[in-house]
Amino acid sequence: MARRLRVSEVSDGQMGGQKKIKNMEEFAAVSGISRPTVSKYFNDPDSVRRSTRERIETALERYDYRPNIYAINQNRRLTKNIGIVVPYLADPFFAEIARMIERLCIESGYRPILFSSHGEPAIENENMDSLRAIKPAGVLMAPLGRASDKSAIDAFCRNVPTVLFDSNIEGMGEAFVGSDNHSFVSQTVEYLNRTGEPPCFFEMRHPVNPNANKRRTAYLSMMEMLGLEPHVIKIEGSGWGFEEIGRQGGLGVLEKKLLPTNTVLCSNDRLAIGFLSACCEKGVRVGRGKGCSLRVASHDDHPFSRFTCPSLTTAAHDYAAVSDHAVETLFRLIESGGRFDRRTESLFPARLIMRQSA
Amino acid sequence: MARRLRVSEVSDGQMGGQKKIKNMEEFAAVSGISRPTVSKYFNDPDSVRRSTRERIETALERYDYRPNIYAINQNRRLTKNIGIVVPYLADPFFAEIARMIERLCIESGYRPILFSSHGEPAIENENMDSLRAIKPAGVLMAPLGRASDKSAIDAFCRNVPTVLFDSNIEGMGEAFVGSDNHSFVSQTVEYLNRTGEPPCFFEMRHPVNPNANKRRTAYLSMMEMLGLEPHVIKIEGSGWGFEEIGRQGGLGVLEKKLLPTNTVLCSNDRLAIGFLSACCEKGVRVGRGKGCSLRVASHDDHPFSRFTCPSLTTAAHDYAAVSDHAVETLFRLIESGGRFDRRTESLFPARLIMRQSA
DNA sequence: AGTAAAATTTTACGCGCGTCAAAAAACTTT
């Protein structure tokens, strides 16, 4: 009854390694190792003796067996899954950062699983439900922000080891990793002020993302520090179609000539892309050369901002640093059993990218 | 021994529904239904009597229990997972179509899982490995194209019910759903020719995507049909950074004045975005108005093409039709046991979007 | 060679659920 198979019994005669391995039992038999040891090998190849490891790996080449992931996850207390949640995957910024995070997870032997909330709180909640179902070792989450169901996120973070990134929600998750908005704005404002008229600040009246608020605050304090009068232009619109909102808002201020200066600092690149589109439509030449009546700058270094007309001067995220540190923090969190003694916030500074628009 | 728990034994006294349910056994106990019947309910709520269903759902409200997904998938012969593979998620076109496909899958009670190949064949192969591991009911795959490891994809499609979309690989997968490239090109060429000089065709010398070849062929046959002399401009560059490739190529042809006509038809929008960026840099005014020396059009209706300067005239995919039909085809395939009698190819026509660039 | 330490094998149980067959109970029909 269930006695262990011996090599000779499962040998495939003249087929030479064509036998299909159904489970770890059979694979252990053909590799001449006991199943528990094989199991140990798959959990950590270095935990078995070298000669054992080599025998397993030899068998692995011949029989291509892979442990059933569902059986593994059912029995392990912690899976190797890592959830990644971004608010809006159609934004190349998030696609890019998700890509870097995925790669780092894979390199460390984890299985990243990517979710997008598509800008909708209901989907964000669904994603958290899906995440609970897969019992991840940890989660890296960039929340929607203002629209998020705060209590749902809070409850989630209490159950699942979570590191927030990009967009901070006070007190939630075991840590936050993001960009230092003050660094972004101080560099753009300083540069614009040094090379021309001081900028007005162009943003949505009801931004979905908490970074927007920090950027406005930073703008105001920067202008005060420089002894300049701030001007904040708030445009209408809701949702995640920032380019269109920026375009409509841009058409509005250009038509009504509401701009107090010849220099516009947009809260983020996607808004700026829309604003530049509006300038083009209105025949307003943008840039710092002669013949140009307007300078436009922004924040984020969105993948497309290099290709706007004119190319967009902006403050760049340190994508690599943010994703590296977020992943590293999550790994530390997992090793600490899912809890930190205190919540940490890590902010990375921006790098000014000077292009043609300002 | 393992005798069934009765309600009274698991009642939580005065806590009123706070007891944590560990498994289906316990949930069956508190709902007063046997475990096999509860199991049946979760597989198909309509397969149990109405009164039974209501008792289960009442208990569900009080105790929020969810079956362990790993145990389910281990025992079911077919999971409810559906794999979605796109070649490059940082391209908003794919992010958009992935979003639509995800939604359709969820609505039908499946669990979509999204993978991006990030433009690299090695990752595409890794993704197929990951997909095998999760034993999906079916897979919707947009392959990399020319760079794909064809034999790996072929082997994969033989094991897993797969529908290809966007980019066709002859004979692989049980079906293909995509756009009709001829429809795209015939509309743009016809329009450009009717409203001005006939276009030259601007493309990469070694396009990664098979649609590019079809578009060139369509351009040539269209020009022949109209009795016009075709001009194909092939630019260098490799990889998935199409905008930068288009920009470099654009700078090249503008500097060397290689354009045979004042009208350029780009193979795709991302190339066109780069080309427009080059025009801007070179001070070439693009559009159909006076003062403009160049017209530019393209194909895809990329999410950003509305915001280029000037906005891009292009031929739009029928995103909805392609994703609808791809998902529907996959569901039919799953119901047919994973095989079709013959491979079908479904192509959807384009819609011309006239904007400012041509 | 002898002994202790480390690694492996045996043996056995458990995870949470799908699924089956037979028995019991609940509805339906005339």
Place this chain on the structure above:
DNA sequence: AAAGTTTTTTGACGCGCGTAAAATTTTACT
């Protein structure tokens, strides 16, 4: 009310693997 039909319950097995304890083998070391 009896017979027939549908649904549920009971009891049991299996899925593929993690894991623990005890027995055994291998390795390292004095």
